[in-house]
Amino acid sequence: MSRPLRLGLAGLGTVGTGVVRIVQGRAGLLAARAGRAIEIAAVSARRRDRDRGVDLSGYGWEDDPVALAARDDVDVVVELVGGDAGPAKDLVEAAIAHGKDVVTANKAMLALHGQDLAEAAEARGVVLRFEAAVAGGIPCVKALTEGLAGNRIERVMGVMNGTCNYILTRMDSAGLPYDTVFAEAKSLGYLEADPTLDVGGIDAGHKLALLAAIAYGTRVDFGGVALEGIERVSIEDIRRAGDMGFRVKLLGVAQMTGRGLDMRMSPCLVPAGSPLGQLDGATNMVLLEGDAVGRIVLRGAGAGQGPTASAVLSDIVDIARGMRLSTFGQPAASLKTATRASAGTPSPYYLRMDLQDKPGALAKIAACLGDEGISIDRMRQYDHATGTAPVLVVTHRASRPALDRAVEAMAGTGVLVGDPVALRIEEIAD
C-alpha cells in the first residue's frame, strides 16, 4: 500500500465536520478502496475552541486557512470555507502555487473564477475538483464528465436548489402563499444568510454554469445564465398549472443551440407525471441528455452534512487512486468562449391574466398572440364573481421575444387587469 494521502481541511462547518466524521469513522473502508490511507494532517476554521462533536486533537491547526497550502504535511487542500473570493480563493490559489491538489465545494468561486483557477491548476500540474459544488451528494459532475464522455450533450437540466424546491412544493401541498412559506423556510434555517442566493436562483445558476462548461467544452459563463428567481411565483399559478397537468419548478436548462449556448435558471412548468414533476421537498434532480445515452436522471439529496461530505470524499478518493482529471473534463486552455444565445430556445408558454369582464376581451388577447404568430394550444376561463375574469392560456411553441411582444400588445388593448404572468413550459418527452 502506498503512503497515506494527507488532507489540509479548511472550514469546519457542517460539511467540513462531515468530512472529518467520514475520514475518522470509515478509515478502513477508505483505505481499502483508495489503496492507501486517507488522513487529515491539519485543519483551519474561524474559531478553534468551538465544540464540533469531533476530535480534532490529532491534527495540526492553522488560524489562517491559507497557511494550510504551505504545509509540507498536506497533499490535498480541501476548501470548505465558501464565498466567491476572500480566504477561499486565496487558499485555492496558494494551494495551487504550492503544488497541492485541491478539492472544493465552492460553486460561487468556480462559477466566477473557475477558468482562471483551472488554468492555474493545470499549469502547476495539480488537480482541482468540485463534485460537492453541484447537487450535493448526487455524483453528477462525475456522471457528466466521465460517465457520459462518449456523448454529445444535448441538454442539461436540473433542480439544484433544495430550498427553492422545498418552498415550491410546500406552497403546492399546503396551499400557502410564497411569503408564508419563505418565512417558514427562514425560521427552519433552510435559507442562506443572503436569501437571494437561493430564491433569486443565483446558487442554482452557479451550478448550472459549471455543468454547462463540462457539457459543452466552454469556459464557465455565469453571466450568461438568464436568471429568474421564485419570488414572483404565486400560489395561484401553482394551482392553475396543476389544473393543467403541470408543476412549477425552479429549473435550470443549458442547451447548445444553432445560435449559441442557451442557459437559464427560472421557474418553469414541467409535466406533473414526469420525474421532475414528482420531485418533492429539498431533493435535487439532474437530467443529462446525450445523443447516444438518451436521458439519464439522477436524484438525491442536494445538501446536508452527509451528502455533501460524500461528494467531497468522492473527489478525495479519486485523487488517492491516482486519477488526474482536468477540472472541466478537458484542458482548460481548450475550453471555448461560448456565444450567448440571444433569443433562447422556443418553447410552449403558460400565460395567466385577469381580463375585464366585457364582450370581446378574450378575442383581443387571442389576436395579440396571433399577430406574433403564436398559436394557442389550450385556453381556460375560470368562474369569476369580481368583475374580472381569470384566463389561462397554454401556447404552442413560441420564442420568448415574440411572447414578450404579444404581452406588451395585450397591455395596449385596455382589457387586462394587472400584468399577465408568463412561465416557460419545459418540454420533456417521456
Place this chain on the structure above:
Amino acid sequence: MSRPLRLGLAGLGTVGTGVVRIVQGRAGLLAARAGRAIEIAAVSARRRDRDRGVDLSGYGWEDDPVALAARDDVDVVVELVGGDAGPAKDLVEAAIAHGKDVVTANKAMLALHGQDLAEAAEARGVVLRFEAAVAGGIPCVKALTEGLAGNRIERVMGVMNGTCNYILTRMDSAGLPYDTVFAEAKSLGYLEADPTLDVGGIDAGHKLALLAAIAYGTRVDFGGVALEGIERVSIEDIRRAGDMGFRVKLLGVAQMTGRGLDMRMSPCLVPAGSPLGQLDGATNMVLLEGDAVGRIVLRGAGAGQGPTASAVLSDIVDIARGMRLSTFGQPAASLKTATRASAGTPSPYYLRMDLQDKPGALAKIAACLGDEGISIDRMRQYDHATGTAPVLVVTHRASRPALDRAVEAMAGTGVLVGDPVALRIEEIAD
C-alpha cells in the same frame, strides 16, 4: 497530445456497431475529452461480409477474436462478443496475458468468472472495466465505485432488466395476462435467445451480483443471489397490488446484514408513488443507499445501441485519460468471501389466496399467521360469486422462513383453494 489509444473491437452486433459509430462520429469530441485520439485498430466478428451500416475498411480484421489480443497495434481490447465462456472469456484472458486493458459489457462472464479475471488483470497490471455490463447507459458502476466511495453502502436496489419491466408494466397498463405479453415481447425481439435469462431473473441477477461485489468489497457470488423470475406473476396480483397502492417490479436487492450478504432478485411490491413504482417500460433504475449520502436514484435506458455504447465509451475514455481503477473498486485479492445470509432480511409481505366460502375460513388463515408471530397490517376480502373468496393480506414485517411455515400451515387447514401467492414488499421510505 499523447499518442492515440487504439482499440481492438470484438463483436459487431448492435452494441459493437454503436461503439464504431461513436468512435467515428465523435472523434473530435472524444479526443478533446480524453486528451488523445481514440481509434479503432482492428475488429472481429463472425461474418466479415455483413453490411452493418458502418465503414470498417480502415480497420484490421481478425476472423478469430482472440487474435485481437496479440496485435501490436491494439492497446485496449473491447469485448462485446457475449457469453459467459467460450470466445469471450478466451479473448479476455488472452488480452490480459498480452498486457492489454479490457473493456467488456459481459455481465454473465463477470458474474461467473469476475474474481479470476480481476485477479489476472491486476497481476498483469492491466485494467478490466465493465460499466456497460450493468444497467446499460446508466453510469451506475462508476457512481457506486467512485461517486459513493466515501460511503458504507447500506442497500443496493435495481430494476435492471428492461424486458421484465416492459412485460410487467404492459400487463398492468393493458390488463393482459403474462403469456400474452411474453409472446408480444418475443415477437418484438425484446427477449434473449434463451428467454429465461430475462424472465427468470438471471440476467438481472448477474448485474446485482456485480454491484454487490463493489458495494460490500466481496467476491462476486452469483450463486448467492436468491433468484425468482416473473413467470408466475399474474395479472390478478398486479391488479390487487395496485388496489393496495403498490406496483410489482422485478427488483434486485443486495444488503449486508448481521447474518451475511443478502442478495435477491425477485418480483416485489414497491410503493406506487415511489420512483421505482413509477418506472415504466424498458427503463432501468438503480438505487444506491449509503450511510453518508442517503439514497441516490439513477434512471435511464438499460439496453439498446446508443446507451450501451455510451457506457463502453465511458470506460474507454477513462482508460485514455490514464485512470487505472481495480475491477471491483479495490484490489481483487482484498475482496472477502461473503457469508450468504441464510434467512434474508425481514419485510412485509403481500399474500393472495382463495378461500372456501364457509364460516371460520378467514379466522383459520389469520391463526396460521399469528402462530408464526406474523401480524396483519391490512386484509381485504373481495366480492365473489364462484364459491371461493379472494383474500388479500399485507403483513407487518416477517422473516421469509416464518412466512413459508405459515403458508404451509394454511395448506393444512383445508380452507384454501389452490396455492397462496406470497410477494415481498420492499420497504422504501420517502
